[in-house]
Amino acid sequence: MSGGSDHGGDLVGSVLELEVGEVAHGGHCIARHDGQVVFVRHAVPGERVRAQVTEQRRGYLRADAVEILRVSPDRVTPPCPYAGPGRCGGCDFQHVDPAAIRRLKATVVAESLIRLGGLSAEEVAALNLVVEELPGGAVQWRERVQYAVDPAGRVGFRRYRSHEVIPIDRCRIAVPEIQQADVTSRRWPGVSTVEVIAVPGEPVTVLTRQRRHSSRGMKVVRGARRVRRSVLGREWTMAPDAFWQAHRAAAERYATALLELLKPRIGERVWDLYGGAGLFTATLADAIGPTGAVTLVEVDPRTEAERNLADLPQARVVRGRVERVLAAGELGPVDLVVLDPPRAGAGADVVAAISAAAPRAVAYLACDPAALARDVKEFRQRGWRLATLRAFDAFPMTHHVECLALFEPRDSAERHHGADRASIRDD
Ligand SMILES: C[S@@+](CC[C@H](N)C(=O)[O-])C[C@H]1O[C@@H](n2cnc3c(N)ncnc32)[C@H](O)[C@@H]1O
Structure with a gap:
């Protein structure tokens, strides 16, 4: 361990120097500290990092890589400015080359x-x-996005393992129609989520909910009340909050x-x-x-x-x-x-x-x-x-x-x- 404040046995906030091992299911890599497993986010297998402990549990720690001492050739600059330690918890691997991400996923499977x-x-x-x-590439692929809403009515995504909402201007993995929809610049008082669905050739649909993941209190505030999609020459219509890939x-x-x-x-x-x-x-x-x-x-x-x-x-x-x-x-x-x-x-x-x-x-x-x-x-x-x-x-x-x-x-x-x-x- 280097640096690292002493929290009387509580390692949260300490900075550990770690050798980053294999990827594990859930968007993190495995490292070890004093015989304990550390799940490290924002790292790449093979790197040596300084990582700040974010959580201490019986038998394991969670940490965020905050400084990269030995850089993996698979590391890239994240295309999204909201990616990184303590920021938006939506994407796990913005800092990794997309072809390398696919190899990490194959390892996890x-x-x-x-x-x-x-x-x-x-x-x-x-x-x-x-x-x-x-x-379609690694960004601009998501046809539906559900934003959380903070107490001030601003939309964004939750910080990793937290209820705190990080307001954003636009989500880089959403399709361009969603990024351009006038949703993130507005305030949404009194609702808990705002969902945006964009299907090619159809108007963008925006719906709000009083409670997250609940269809009760769901309100279509823009676009059609039923979403129409076309796949392999067939048309589908359904409620906007029904399941679709x-x-x-x-x-x-x-x-x-x-x-x-x-x-x-x-x-x-x-x-x-x-x-x-x-x-x-x-x-x-x-x-x-x-x-x-x-x-x-x-x-x-x-x-x-x-x-x-x-x-x-x-x-x-x-x-x-x-x-x-x-x-x-x-x-x-x-x-x-x-x-x-x-x-x-x-x-x-x-x-x-x-x-x-x-x-x-x-x-x-x-x-x-x-x-x-x-x-x-x-x-x-x-x-x-x-x-x-x-x-x-x-x-x-x-x-x-x-x-x-x-x-x-x-x-x-x-x-x-x-x-x-x-x-x-x-x-
Ligand atoms: C992953 S989606 C797959 C839908 C479909 N195969 C597709 O690709 O569009 C799972 C579906 O299972 C439904 N579902 C969830 N639990 C179920 C259950 N216990 N019995 C029947 N359907 C269920 C959900 O409503 C959802 O439509």
């Missing part, structure tokens, strides 16, 4: 699969994991990747669990044709899935919680399953119900690699293998990464290998 998913290093290496870049290019990329992985066949039966407005249902309905069937399960009526899919007779919407619908056994036989659960993942009961239905393949889209890894473990314990894993940099500059996993029954792989061996013998 791989580590999660080993630590939480039970895969060996060899099994992970066999997946040849790369985090794929989405079109944040990255402008994500919906199309995921739908295309899903077809590449699942290779749906004419006449197959599909479940689209946590289906939202029906992006994947529509894509798969086209692929399986009118003799097939896709059942979408979704709890939130704001996605308006029924109306968005009304022209597809092979698509059906079941309203309810996936856990309950699967437990009730309402969905009938299935060949392919798609699931795209919220951040916490699907969980053991949902995985067990999917496994019991014995589809020929399962495609799982996940926005949290740790939650995915826990569910990978559940699938593997039930006789499934992780056949393919793709990952997308759908949240550039942040630590977030989207993964698309393909599971196949292990015995089908064994059947393939058995068939290969049989044909070699036949030769």
Whole structure:
């Protein structure tokens, strides 16, 4: 330790000199101080830094790199003036070259699969994991932005692990229409959040909420009351606060990747669990044709899935919680399953119900690699293998990464290998 005030055992505020090791899930790197783990933000693996301790917990510390003593070749000047220690907590890696950020995310996914998913290093290496870049670059990609509002009515983003709002002029990772919308220069008294949504060719929508993440008290103050989007030649309309992918290019990329992985066949039966407005249902309905069937399960009526899919007779919407619908056994036989659960993942009961239905393949889209890894473990314990894993940099500059996993029954792989061996013998 160098410098560092003595807080009578309380290290918060002290400055430590640290060797920065590997990246860890959550937007920080790992270092050690007196045998304790230190989660260091604003650093890059391989750097030597002076880092100020921001939090002391039983068994670990959190710290911000405030001076870089040995600089990584992957370090860059952040494009955003609000990035950095003690400032906006929205982006984790503005100080890292975008290609290097993707490599850090690949490391996090791989580590999660080993630590939480039970895969060996060899099994992970066999997946040849790369985090794929989405079109549009590292900034100006976010199609919806939710600002917090400070007591003076100014909008901004929260400081990392704090309720304090850092007012901003514009968010550099938002699409240009959001950056140019006259929102940050105004005061917003009496509301807790202001959300801005910008879809190409549509007027910008601005909505306010009395309470964060609540649809109660949601008010559209500018733009249309329903948002219209166009993806892969189809139109979607939904409530502005219904779920849609944040990255402008994500919906199309995921739908295309899903077809590449699942290779749906004419006449197959599909479940689209946590289906939202029906992006994947529509894509798969086209692929399986009118003799097939896709059942979408979704709890939130704001996605308006029924109306968005009304022209597809092979698509059906079941309203309810996936856990309950699967437990009730309402969905009938299935060949392919798609699931795209919220951040916490699907969980053991949902995985067990999917496994019991014995589809020929399962495609799982996940926005949290740790939650995915826990569910990978559940699938593997039930006789499934992780056949393919793709990952997308759908949240550039942040630590977030989207993964698309393909599971196949292990015995089908064994059947393939058995068939290969049989044909070699036949030769
Ligand atoms: C990550 S989004 C995916 C939506 C859709 N696949 C898409 O790409 O547009 C997750 C969706 O699951 C829904 N949801 C969350 N928990 C659910 C549950 N327990 N049962 C059913 N739907 C749920 C949310 O309302 C949301 O629309």
